[in-house]
Amino acid sequence: MKKARHAKPFRFQLTGRRARHAKPEPAGTRLVRGVSLCVAAACLLLSVTVYPASAATSMSSLQNKLDKLSQSIDQHKKELSDAKKQESAAKALESELTERVGIIQDQIAVLSGQIAAVQNSIGETEQKISGKETEITEKEGQIADKQTEIDGQWSDFKKHMAAMQELRDGGSIAMLSAVNDLYELLTFNEVMQDISVKDTEIMDNMKAAKADLEADKVQLESDKAELEDQRAELQSQKADLDAQNSQMKSKQSELNGSISAAQMSAADAKKAQAAAQAAIESDELNYEAVKKQIQQLIASAASSQPQLSFTGFACPLKSYTRISSEYGWRKNPVSGVNKLHAGIDLAAAGGTPIYAAASGYVQVAGWSSGGYGNYVIIYHGKMSDGNTYSTLYGHMKSVATSAGKYVKQGELIGYVGSTGNSTGNHLHLEVWKGGSKANAVNPRGYIPFPHN
Numbered sequence: 001m002k003k004a005r006h007a008k009p010f011r012f013q014l015t016g017r018r019a020r021h022a023k024p025e026p027a028g029t030r031l032v033r034g035v036s037l038c039v040a041a042a043c044l045l046l047s048v049t050v051y052p053a054s055a056a057t058s059m060s061s062l063q064n065k066l067d068k069l070s071q072s073i074d075q076h077k078k079e080l081s082d083a084k085k086q087e088s089a090a091k092a093l094e095s096e097l098t099e100r101v102g103i104i105q106d107q108i109a110v111l112s113g114q115i116a117a118v119q120n121s122i123g124e125t126e127q128k129i130s131g132k133e134t135e136i137t138e139k140e141g142q143i144a145d146k147q148t149e150i151d152g153q154w155s156d157f158k159k160h161m162a163a164m165q166e167l168r169d170g171g172s173i174a175m176l177s178a179v180n181d182l183y184e185l186l187t188f189n190e191v192m193q194d195i196s197v198k199d200t201e202i203m204d205n206m207k208a209a210k211a212d213l214e215a216d217k218v219q220l221e222s223d224k225a226e227l228e229d230q231r232a233e234l235q236s237q238k239a240d241l242d243a244q245n246s247q248m249k250s251k252q253s254e255l256n257g258s259i260s261a262a263q264m265s266a267a268d269a270k271k272a273q274a275a276a277q278a279a280i281e282s283d284e285l286n287y288e289a290v291k292k293q294i295q296q297l298i299a300s301a302a303s304s305q306p307q308l309s310f311t312g313f314a315c316p317l318k319s320y321t322r323i324s325s326e327y328g329w330r331k332n333p334v335s336g337v338n339k340l341h342a343g344i345d346l347a348a349a350g351g352t353p354i355y356a357a358a359s360g361y362v363q364v365a366g367w368s369s370g371g372y373g374n375y376v377i378i379y380h381g382k383m384s385d386g387n388t389y390s391t392l393y394g395h396m397k398s399v400a401t402s403a404g405k406y407v408k409q410g411e412l413i414g415y416v417g418s419t420g421n422s423t424g425n426h427l428h429l430e431v432w433k434g435g436s437k438a439n440a441v442n443p444r445g446y447i448p449f450p451h452n
């Protein structure tokens with residue numbers, strides 16, 4: 001870079017239009033110069049015809065291939081990014097579903113606990129009911145016993161009454177004969193009456209006891225009915241819980257199904273990514289191979305044409321507004337970094353035609369990822385100073401030539417624009433010495449600019 005910066009401006013000393021810039025020369029060299037002029041003219045004539053049409057044809061087919069590969073790469077990159085999006089969406093869905101399954105599993109666990117508790121209560125209630133049933137059966141036995149007692153007592157009572165009746169009716173005389181005195185008679189009568197009162201008392205007691213037992217039985221039956229109600233309530237609760245549980249379980253299995261669908265979709269997306277990635281890699285390899293072929297074609301065309309030569313440059317714009325930026329080192333106002341502006345900027349209206357500064361082989365015609373936007377590089381071959389030169393035209397609105405084409409000086413190659421790293425319509429023009437940007441020289445040393 002430093003070398004380029006300090007390079008002495010080279011002046012054309014050879015031919016027609018630029019001859020006026022020539023310094024006065026000693027007369028002895030004029031003859032030599034005249035001869036070389038003729039040779040140069042002959043070469044120029046030759047160079048117009050020497051490019052085989054086949055080279056240009058295969059060049060354009062290669063360029064075509066390159067374009068197609070580039071499109072294919074773009075397509076596969078889009079597929080890759082789509083597949084990545086699909087995969088991350090599927091994974092997000094999967095984790096969301098998994099979360100929901102977790103929640104449902106918690107709910108199922110809670111429900112299972114509730115079901116077990118209700119089941120337990122039902123068991124306890126059943127036991128209570130069966131206890132009550134036993135008590136009722138016992139109570140029924142007691143009632144029956146009591147009834148038997150009452151019945152027995154009743155028959156005794158009836159016998160006593162009959163005996164008394166007998167005494168009162170016909171038995172008086174017999175009784176009188178058996179009784180020794182009045183006192184005995186009265187006592188006997190009292191005894192008879194006492195027996196009657198006792199019988200009645202016993203009867204009453206027994207009836208009361210039976211009534212108590214029956215009341216107990218009624219109480220027990222009401223307790224049992226209450227327990228049966230409770231059991232029915234618990235069973236209905238359990239039925240509800242069972243229904244909820246089976247609903248949860250079916251939801252869970254549904255979600256599990258969705259999860260495996262999401263997993264499958266993620267796996268498919270992953271496969272699609274791998275396929276797109278493989279296609280990109282293969283396309284890129286092919287792209288490199290085709291690019292190499294193009295370079296080889298250019299190199300072989302250039303080497304097979306040692307007479308590819310030119311006499312000097314013309315300004316590539318017939319008209320421009322002003323030179324908006326010179327070649328040279330400048331400090332970036334933002335980053336503060338010193339950088340070589342490797343060309344000269346000609347501000348011109350968008351769409352202004354750009355012409356080849358000299359005849360040569362179009363090496364590059366297309367889009368630059370390096371900031372030149374649409375750009376063209378022309379390889380001009382050897383100039384009279386013994387060096388080979390190339391020129392670069394950047395930020396074109398559009399390119400009007402194609403790689404591999406031979407262009408004559410003044411032939412249309414594109415239009416002024418503001419593509420790439422550019423803030424306004426202008427032509428960025430570089431001159432390379434030795435065919436490499438590393439030796440970008442100040443265009444002012446080579447190209448005549450009509451005004452500033």
Ligand SMILES: [Zn+2]
Pocket residue numbers: 325341343344345427428429
């Ligand atoms: Zn520039």
